[in-house]
Amino acid sequence: MYSRAYKSFVSLPPLVWVGLFLLLPYTLMLAHSFWVVRDGFIVHEWNLQNYRTLATNPVYVQVLLRSMRIAASVTLCSLLLGYPLAYYLSFYAGARKEILYQLVIVPLWISYLVRGYAWKTILGSDGVLNGFLQYLHLTNAPVGFLLYSPFAVILMLTHIYTPFVFLPIYAALEHIPRPLVEASQDLGASPFKTFLRVILPLSLPGLLAGATFAFVLSLGDFLAPLLVGGASGTMIANIVQSLFGAAYDWPLGAAISVCILLITVTLLFFTERLAKRWAFR
Amino acid sequence: MSATPTTATMRSSASATRRAPLLAAYAWLVFAFIYLPIIVLIVYSFNRDGVGGFPPHHLTLDWYRQLFGDGAIWTSVLNSLIVAACSVALSLTLGLPAALALDRANFPGKSLFRRLVLLPLILPGIITGLSLLMFAVCAGAHLSLLTVFLGHGTALISVATTELFAGLQKMDRAQEEASLDLGATPLQTFWRVTLPNLKLSLIAAGLLIFTLSMDEIAVTFFLIGRDNTLPLEIWGRLRRGITPEINAISTLIFAASVILIVIWFQLRTRAQRKAL
Numbered sequence: 135m136y137s138r139a140y141k142s143f144v145s146l147p148p149l150v151w152v153g154l155f156l157l158l159p160y161t162l163m164l165a166h167s168f169w170v171v172r173d174g175f176i177v178h179e180w181n182l183q184n185y186r187t188l189a190t191n192p193v194y195v196q197v198l199l200r201s202m203r204i205a206a207s208v209t210l211c212s213l214l215l216g217y218p219l220a221y222y223l224s225f226y227a228g229a230r231k232e233i234l235y236q237l238v239i240v241p242l243w244i245s246y247l248v249r250g251y252a253w254k255t256i257l258g259s260d261g262v263l264n265g266f267l268q269y270l271h272l273t274n275a276p277v278g279f280l281l282y283s284p285f286a287v288i289l290m291l292t293h294i295y296t297p298f299v300f301l302p303i304y305a306a307l308e309h310i311p312r313p314l315v316e317a318s319q320d321l322g323a324s325p326f327k328t329f330l331r332v333i334l335p336l337s338l339p340g341l342l343a344g345a346t347f348a349f350v351l352s353l354g355d356f357l358a359p360l361l362v363g364g365a366s367g368t369m370i371a372n373i374v375q376s377l378f379g380a381a382y383d384w385p386l387g388a389a390i391s392v393c394i395l396l397i398t399v400t401l402l403f404f405t406e407r408l409a410k411r412w413a414f415r
Numbered sequence: 416m417s418a419t420p421t422t423a424t425m426r427s428s429a430s431a432t433r434r435a436p437l438l439a440a441y442a443w444l445v446f447a448f449i450y451l452p453i454i455v456l457i458v459y460s461f462n463r464d465g466v467g468g469f470p471p472h473h474l475t476l477d478w479y480r481q482l483f484g485d486g487a488i489w490t491s492v493l494n495s496l497i498v499a500a501c502s503v504a505l506s507l508t509l510g511l512p513a514a515l516a517l518d519r520a521n522f523p524g525k526s527l528f529r530r531l532v533l534l535p536l537i538l539p540g541i542i543t544g545l546s547l548l549m550f551a552v553c554a555g556a557h558l559s560l561l562t563v564f565l566g567h568g569t570a571l572i573s574v575a576t577t578e579l580f581a582g583l584q585k586m587d588r589a590q591e592e593a594s595l596d597l598g599a600t601p602l603q604t605f606w607r608v609t610l611p612n613l614k615l616s617l618i619a620a621g622l623l624i625f626t627l628s629m630d631e632i633a634v635t636f637f638l639i640g641r642d643n644t645l646p647l648e649i650w651g652r653l654r655r656g657i658t659p660e661i662n663a664i665s666t667l668i669f670a671a672s673v674i675l676i677v678i679w680f681q682l683r684t685r686a687q688r689k690a691l
Contacts (some may be wrong), residue, residue, distance in 0.1 A: 136601075139601075140519075140601050141519065141520035141521075141522075142590060143512075143522075144513075144515040144519070144520060145516035145520050145522050147509060147512050148509045148532075148576075149514050149516075149522075151509050151572075152528065152531055152532055152569075152572065153512075155547075155565065155569040156531055156532070156534065156535070158532070158545050158550060158668065159546035159549060159550035162546060162550055162553060163542070163546045163549060166549060170488060174485060184651075203630075212467070215445045216445075219442050219446075221438070222435070222438050222439060222442035225475065226434070226438060226590070236676070236680070237446065238446075238449070239676070240672070240673065240676060241449055241450070243673075243676060244665075244668070244672060245629075245630045245646060245665065246632065247630075247646050247653075248456065248649070248661075248665040248668070249453075249647070251446045251657075251661060252453065252456040252665075253452055254653075254657065255456070255466045255662075256452060258657070261466075262459070265469030265470075268469070269469045269470065293452065294450065294536055296445070296448075296449060308546035313539035323649060350537065350538070351539055354538070354539020354540070354541055355539065356541055356633070357632060357650075359576060361653065371539065371541045374545070376540065378545060378548070378637070384549070386573070387545070388545070388549075390546055391541070391542050391546075394539065395538065395542055398499075398539070399579070401539065
């Protein structure tokens with residue numbers, strides 16, 4: 135029903151724009167990863183040296199593995215907090231459902247930075263938590279290990295991604311036809327068995343979407359480590375950031391970025407396929 | 416996002432709201448975890464002795480007074496507002512045709528285009544930010560609020576496209592067909608039928624893009640010139656140490672966000688009532 139002119143009129147501007155301002159920059163990133171820096175200048179000489187450096191220098195692999203561990207912990211913690219919350223809201227909250235849902239959404243509107251900052255003020259050695267512990271006389275001297283550790287990074291990122299993980303799980307739970315749940319109970323399954331055999335499998339696509347999101351965004355985070363991570367909480371994106379800053383080795387930084395991008399895209403590819411297979415038919 | 420209750424869910428929740436005290440307690444603990452930092456933040460914005468220590472005492476508005484006299488912060492707020500408003504305009508202008516194209520046109524590379532548009536939403540911000548930085552440097556652009564705005568506007572086309580595409584999918588195409596059959600030009604049909612039908616999606620997308628742009632830091636970090644946006648201004652101060660002024664500005668932003676949410680919620684319920 136739409137004319138050819140209409141179709142090209144709506145397709146062309148976004149195509150051109152996205153090609154110029156997204157595809158070209160991402161391609162430029164890829165191109166940089168095959169170039170090198172010589173005497174402080176980026177030389178357009180195609181080679182695999184950056185990737186060789188990444189594979190042979192153990193520091194990069196180590197930090198990448200640490201980042202993946204941190205991201206996995208964040209994902210797990212967010213699921214452990216977000217799933218039961220979504221389950222409670224969807225199945226047990228009754229009339230309060232809508233208002234509680236809004237209560238989960240509200241923190242999403244609070245700046246990422248501000249939430250990280252809040253954790254910093256809580257965990258610091260002269261922070262609120264230490265003040266509280268000393269007020270209760272549980273400790274006499276401030277506890278120092280809370281801030282500037284991988285623990286603090288995991289805590290802060292879990293706090294940020296729990297609502298994000300909650301959302302798709304809640305949506306999936308809300309779409310489960312209630313007669314299925316009732317049928318399972320009528321046929322004598324215990325609530326636990328109903329959950330395990332009916333509810334959990336049907337909510338897996340939502341769970342997967344939330345988990346992927348939390349994992350990918352935590353993996354590439356560089357602000358949380360700077361804010362609360364300290365030296366032991368340094369993540370792969372911090373290395374990239376320093377390579378683009380003081381260290382001035384854009385090609386090597388680009389190569390690491392390409393690796394992060396590849397991990398992300400591979401993960402998305404597999405979760406998409408899994409979600410399709412698990413989707414409720 | 417908006418899970419409308421089906422008749423099935425309404426029936427079951429009306430017939431029996433079952434009880435699970437342990438689960439309920441756990442859910443409230445999760446809520447406590449989510450809200451603890453926010454409450455601490457707000458409380459300590461009124462604490463005369465600054466951030467830290469327990470319990471807070473000597474309530475004061477000094478930090479707010481100091482905040483209102485702080486020119487640098489308000490300049491950055493203004494910068495953020497300008498960038499956010501322009502980003503909304505840019506990403507809606509490009510997101511609307513993109514959504515129309517995905518909904519109605521077939522062209523080579525359509526699935527690649529769909530994925531590419533969504534990429535900034537899915538990828539860690541640092542990758543998009545650095546890609547745009549390299550692009551800006553290669554294009555010889557001077558880093559400024561203009562590059563930040565182009566970055567935000569481009570990255571957030573993803574949000575505009577997703578929201579508007581969802582709106583188009585729900586729309587009844589028969590109305591457009593009728594309009595075209597009755598002799599309206601495609602342009603008239605677009606203005607009088609398509610656009611009014613998308614009003615709610617446009618507002619929703621606009622609000623979302625606005626808040627996301629106001630809060631954006633990972634992309635901004637690499638594209639910023641001499642003028643700071645609010646998050647970058649806060650970031651700069653955080654590097655120098657903790658000051659309760661940041662609690663005060665955060666509390667104000669929080670209050671503004673809650674007001675925005677309430678407005679948005681009112682709009683939505685009114686629209687839903689109209690739809691019924």
